[in-house]
Amino acid sequence: MLTLTANDVRLGATATDWQDALQQAARDLEAARRTSPDYLAGMMARERQSSTVLGNGIAIPHGTPESRDAVLKTGIRILQFPQGITWHDNARVHVLVVIAAQSDEHLDILRHLTRVLDKPGLAEKLARATDATELVALLSKAPAVAKCDNETLCLGIDASTPNELALIAAARLQSLRCVSTDFLAEIIGQPPVALGQGFWLTHHTVGARRPTLSLATPKRATPELRGVFCLAGPGDECHDLLDRIDNFLARNEPIDGLSGDALLARLSGEAADAVTAKVTLLNTHGLHARPAKYLVQEARRHNASIRIRVLEGDGSAVSATSLTRVIGLGARRGQMLLLSATGDEADQAIVSLTNAIEDGLGENVDPLRSAEPRAPVPEAQPPEPLADDQPVKAVAASPGLALAPAFVMRQPALEYPDSAADSEQQIQRLNQAIDDADGQLRTLIRHAEGGEAAPILSVHVEMLQDEDLYQATLEAINEGASAEAGWWKAIDTAARAQEALSDRLLAERAADLRDVGRRVLANLCGVAMPTPPDTPYILVADDLGPSDVARLDTTRVRGLVTARGGATSHSAILARALGLPAVVGAGEQILTIANGSDLVVDGERGCLVPNPGAERCERIRRRLEKLEALQAQAHEHRNQPATTEDGHTIEVCANLGNTAHTPDAVDRGADGVGLLRTEFIFMAHPEAPDLATQVREYQHAFDALNGLPLVARTLDVGGDKPLDYWPLPQEDNPFLGMRGIRLSLTRPDILETQVRALLTAAGDRPLRIMFPMVKDLEEFRAARAIVSKVQAEVPAGDVQVGVMIEVPSCALLASTLAPEVDFFSVGTNDLTQYTLAIDRGHGQLSAESDGLHPSVLRLIRMTVEAAHAHDRWVGVCGELASDPQAIPVLVGLDVDELSVTSRRVPLVKACIRGLNLENARQQAEKALAMATAAEVRDALEVW
Incomplete structure (x- = not known):
């Protein structure tokens, strides 16, 4: 599906007339290698057929079906004309959404744009927009869908006062999940307002989840009380619902004895004496521009007021003579349309329009096929059982070793009927x-x-x-x-x-x-989920959801194994946070493991062994005893520095996703916080947290650290991690899109507030501010300028500003960044996937996304060399920092700091204490000389 993105936008265009604008649009498509020069003729031909102006300052020029041969690749370009252009139909246009489509891909864009046409002041906002992202948001954010249907009606209620009916109507909206209990509380506290004719209105925005209108009527109506409207939602989202009430009152028609459908028809704008008909839409792509235009032209031929609505929906009826309104219905194939008409030619108009819709509105259509019985699904053959005492390779998701009986969590069969009449x-x-x-x-x-x-x-x-x-x-x-x-x-x-x-x-x-x-x-x-045993076990499942992991009793579960999933799935993330060894993506054969049979999980090597033999069990038990002893010793010495045998000290800090975890990190011996993911505070609020809120959160961490340093990564959202209150267009590849610092720089006010909060909370305590996803010096300077501006107003004692090395270009250009930054922190998770072009969670390739790949190690070495040449320090805060095989290599590459999950801090420190720096440097050189990650691990295994 085509989507609008900021990369497709050209702001501030000017044109002498509409033909000049169209020529510019064609050149933009051609320059983007979307079309050949012949496409302009197709767009001109389309304009000769009919104007492509949608309204509210928007036009969507595109070619005819005959010009599709001139489309090299489907694409979109958006041209903004702040001064406006007069189109050939005398409409004023400020934005061209120019579409080159090889089929009907443009229809989704068209349907979406018609839903924003009614935004108040949209044309002026489009003309004034100075930012591409802002312009796309104006065109992309669809208005909330209003709800007013049979479910929201409360008819014939045994009540005698407006207050009673208002509460009943509000309670109905709450039962439908359209509002929360907060809405009910507000309605209780305010009396309804008289509208006249015996109708009343109560309205509030607090607790409204969507714009919704309910109508409650009394069992015995009186001139003073015929009904109470209960309206939920912000005023700018309730225009349509308010219009329905106004039109309903203006007609002052009797409603006594009306059915719910008839009452909804009145609220939808259909007159009591209207001629009506229902007809099914058969067009393959629904009521898009071409059939909609045909319908409108047919409606205009009759001396009648004709309205149309989608029967299955809850929207109001729209004028059948308005092209944008008809397109905006978004009617799909198979939906029932309800036509209503009043006037001299009402009967003729309804018959004519019904026939036109059944005939396809100028398109060839096929009748709807009746539901066909489903073909029996062949019974799947169960997978072959796994061989006993044979290692099974999987994706390493969380380090550690475990040996315990297996508990295979098989999802219960959920049987239910496909259909129901009630x-x-x-x-x-x-x-x-x-x-x-x-x-x-x-x-x-x-x-x-x-x-x-x-x-x-x-x-x-x-x-x-x-x-x-x-x-x-x-x-x-x-x-x-x-x-x-x-x-x-x-x-x-x-x-x-x-x-x-x-x-x-x-x-x-x-x-x-x-x-x-x-x-x-x-x-x-009515089925309960399977319950694990009361004794220690290893959980085996097809896949695990976060709620499954959250329910785990960590005093009993020893490890996790899943048939599916990747190293970045939520279950893997939680397993690491809980300190449970885990492997994922092991294949469906693991589900053949018998409950209670012994199972080995090696989360470091990424393998499992079902029914291990006596010899292997003995080896595993010796490893576990050694590991337990090492863990106990590591915990005992957790507050000692991580100093190698020959006196070289590495700082070991903690990665945190929440300031509430800071005391635990300090208790586990962390030398500070090496990565605070500050997005947690932004994701926890329905709107951008203000200065005071952020200051309070960050102070929790500084207070718990007692003078230890804190590295705070500025807001890292966008692309794959959107915020509800920061709408962004959908991106084909979020990892290469608007995220990290490039997104923050589009809203410097949010970044400035965050920096101000960090500096205020820090005071004279050590603060390290780190920018994510920096690609080069230009981006760093832009972000650094904001910090400098705030520092002039909020003096703080010990502040350093650095960048996160996640983008290969940043590592390759480390020598240009090093003179201006105070430190680097290598995010090996993203650096690895960007370098190797492998998604870490890819079902087939995730095991190959290994941070010990020589190419990644070379980028880390380049970063360290550039930093040390200018007396800057380098940390590593990705998963590689806690990999036992990688730690000697990273130490040998002269990294100054490792930042790991809190639970791993004592063990990582212990690992470093057992190293010799010169020996570690030899291991690093050996790894750099290898050709693949597998060769690196093999070489380190025998070191």
Whole structure:
């Protein structure tokens, strides 16, 4: 699907007339190698057929079907004309969204743009935009979908006062999850406002999850009380709903005895005496521009007021003579349209339009096929059992060694009917299952408070409240599906869409979505999840969701093994945070392991061994005893410096995702915080945290450190880690898009507030500010200038400013950066995947994404050499820093600091104390001479 991105934008264009603007657009497409010069003729031909102006200052020039041969590659260009252009239909245009499409890919863009046309003042905002990202956000952020349907109606209520009806209406919205309990509290505290004609209105924004309108009517209406409207949502999102109320009151039609559908028709703008008809839309791509234009032209031929709406939706009826309104319906193939008309030719107009829609509105259409019985799915053959006492290679996800009986967590069979006739009951069951899941997750969050699982599970709560998932389920239920079938269809569709994006993090977050989906599905089916034994065990599963890991009793579970997943999945991240050895991506054969059989998990070497023989068990037990002794000794000496046998000291610091974990890091002997991921505070708030909020958070860390240094990475979001209140366009490759410092520099006010908070919280305590995703000196200087500006206003004692080496260009240019930075910190996770062009979580390639690859080591050496030439220090804060095989190499490369998860601090320190610097340098030289990561590990294994 085509998407709008800031890279496609040209701001501040000027043109003498619309033809000149179109020629510029064609040249932009040609320069981007999207089209050949012949495409201009196709765009001109399209304009001769009809204007491509959508309205509100937007036009979407594109070619005719005949000009598709001139499209070399599908693409988009956006040209902004602040002064405006008068189009050939006399419309004023400020933005051209120029589309070169080889098929009908532009239709999604068109549908999306029509949904933003009603934004108040959009044309002026488009003309004034001075930033490409801002312009794309204006065009991309679809308005919230209003809800007003049979579910929101409360008819014939036994109540006699406006206050009673208002509370009943508000409670209905809360039961539908359109508002929270905060909304109810606000409604209780304010009396309804009289609208006249016996109708009242109560409205609030607090606790509103989406714009929604409810109407409650009394059992016995009086002239003073005929009904109470309850409106939820911000005013700028409720224009349509307010218009419905105004139009409804203006007609002053009797409503006594009306059914819910008839009342909704009045609220949707359909007159009581209107001629109506229902007709199914058959067009393959829905009601897009060409069929919509055909419909509008047909409607304009009749002396009648004609309105149209999607019956399955909850939107108002729109004028059938408005092209943008008709396109904005977003009607899809198979949806039912409801036509209504009043006036002299109402009957004729309805017949004519019904016939036109059934005939395809100028397009060839096929009738809808009736549901066909599903073909029986051949029974899958079970995988061959694993051989006893034979190592199985997998992806190393969390270091450590374990030997214990296996507990294979097999998901219970969730059987349910595909269809159900009682849609209302199914919706009630769905709402109850979602509410139960919400309560279960919140209980897990309370138990996991302060841990790594809590923020991840909070995301699961947000997923439960996803309106698109809920609406998709309701649509399926209303079409005859059971609550279970409708819910899982919505979950599976959304998860598959994420997986299809071929983006590592998004694909792995699809697992989170399925985890949430399974929880609700199990509630619907009344099935409990499997319970592990009371004795020590190794958990084996097809895949693990964060809630599965959060439920683990760490006093019993000794390790984790999964058939699927990558090293960056949430379960792997949590396993590392819990200090559990784990391997992932081991294949479905692991599910053949018998419960209670012995299992070895080696999280450092990335392998497992089912039913190990006596000799192997003895070796493993000796290793475990040695490891336990080493851990005990390491813990005892955790507060001693990490000094090699020949007197060379390396600082070992902690990576933190939350300031609440700082005391634990200090207790484990950390020499400071080597990486504070400050995005946690931004992700925990519904809007950008203010100065005071950030100062409080950072002070927790400084207070707990007692004078130890803190390296704070500035906000690292965008691309794969979006913020709800910082909307960004979808990117084909988020890892190469707007993220890290490049995103922060587009909002210097947010970066400045964060820097000010860090300096204020630090005072005279040691603070190291680090910028993520820096590619070269220019970006560093831009960010450094903001720090310098704030430092002039907020003096702090011990402040250093550095960059995170994650982008290969930054390592290659370290010699140009070193004179101006105070330090470097190497983020080996991203540096490895950018250098090797391998997503760390890729199902087939993740095992090859190894930070010990010689190319990565060479980049680290270049960084260290450049830094030390200018007396700067270098740290390593990626996963490589805690890899036992890598530690000697990193020490041998003369790295000054290693930053690891808190649990690993004592062991990493102990490992360094057992090294000799000269010997470590020899190991580093040996590793640099190898050709592959496998060769490096083999060489280090026999060292």
